[in-house]
Amino acid sequence: MxxxxxxxxxxxxxxxxxxxxxxxxxxxxxxxxxPVATSTMSEPEGRKILEKQRLNRPVSPHLQIYRPQITWVGSGLNRITGVALSGGLYLYVAAYVVAPLTGWHLESQSVAAAVAAWPVLAKLALKTTIAMPFTYHSFNGVRHLMWDVGMGFKNKQVIQTGWTCVALSVASAVGLACYGTF
Structure with missing residues (x-):
């Protein structure tokens, strides 16, 4: 050009x-x-040349050179927790629908009785595994709603709200996991 x-x-x-x-x-x-020189070649020859050129192209370093920041880690975790929560819900609903046909007992009373028989550490692990993505996705969702109305867009505020979401998520997940366990 x-x-x-x-x-x-x-x-x-x-x-x-x-x-x-x-x-x-x-x-x-x-x-x-x-003058421009051109030549005709077959499709396989062209593909071979293209493959050789692709081997010489630089690869974008993206994740190897950038230091993790709360902004992009938080965004990725928000998506991952959303997929995990919705995927878990879909799996449970599918199992609940199929349960009468397979003889499984996934009614609330059966599930509560089965979990009550577990050791305390197993109950804490299960509850924390469920509560952590739920609380993080909820608090980060509120953070995104604040952004939708134009609040908290300065770098310092974004970093503070990101770490606040993490702290609130951990505290509330531990609180939810411990509630009723002991």
Whole structure:
């Protein structure tokens, strides 16, 4: 693109009045062009050339060179927790619908009785595993709603609200997991 602009500019200079008087070897170099050589080749030959070119292309370093920041880690965790929560809900609903056909007992009383028989650490682990994505996704959702109305867009505020979401999520997940366990 740059060579094409230089060529057009040289042509305009040459066409300008008095251009012949200002003709120099340097301006002649700008007006030179080289012929384009083309050749036809088969599809497999073209693919081989393209594959060789792709091997020589640089790979974007993205994750290798950037230091993790709360902004993009939080955004990724919000998406991951949303997928985990909705996927878990879909799996449970599908199992609940199929349960009468397979003889499973997934009624609330059966599930509560089964979990009540578990050791305390197993109950805490299960409850924390369920509560952590739920609380993080909820608090981060409120954070995104604040952004939708135009609040908290400065870098310092974004970082503070990100860490606040993490702290509130951990505290509330532990509180929810411990509630009724002991």
């Amino acid at each position: 740059l060579a094409q602009r230089a060529f057009h500019q040289a042509l305009r200079r040459a066409a300008a009045p008095g251009a012949v008087a200002n003709f120099t070897p340097a301006s002649a170099a700008l007006m030179q062009s080289r």
